[in-house]
Amino acid sequence: MDEEKKDNTSSPADTPRENVSPEEVVQKEPTPSAPETPMITEEEKQKIIEEERRRVENEEKMKKEAVKAYKKEHKKGFGLFKGLILLVVIIGVVVVAGYLTFDAFGNQNAWGNSYPYVATYDVLLPDSSEVFFGNVPVLAVSSGNDVTLKIGNERQxxxxxxPVEFQPAHMTVKMYGLTLRESDYHLTITYRGLVDNRLDFLVSARTSDSPMSSWMRELVVPSQATVRPV
Incomplete structure (x- = not known):
């Protein structure tokens, strides 16, 4: 028998390897190159600076306009408030001056004998205490079921x-030195007794002019008396 021939062919494992470094075995992927930064020209740089400067200027301008508008509105409101205060003061002065200069002179002799207007009032007077209707003194003093009533210089x-009639008379009403009313009046008065500790009278006032307005009547009537139209 032939001797077995040895396979002298070397296996890959037996093939000697050359010394290879790990860096050479593992190949690295190529690193991408960084993009190049575009260069800004001097002209573009100046343009950017100019735009920024304009933006800042516009912001400052808007701020100033806002502050100016606020001050204007605030000043307008304050001016209106001052105007209202001034108007109230003027009205107050006019009213006070009118009250201080108001006069009703009722002790004059009648100018005529025509009395086309009639108004009736319920009048309460204090007992034994003189009061003034304008410049006309009025005094009522009770005695049982009777009352002595003095109007001006006339006593009844x-x-x-x-009912008792008093002599006709004339009244002049003035304010601020100006004549507001001229009228003759003729009173017929009926005593009705005591009401709330005051003397109650029914007064029929015939006048040559229309009845006195309520605001004027309130200025003529003293605080101790009460006059109510009926």
Missing amino acids: ILSIGT
């Missing part, structure tokens, strides 16, 4: 339920 004794 009134019994309950009995």
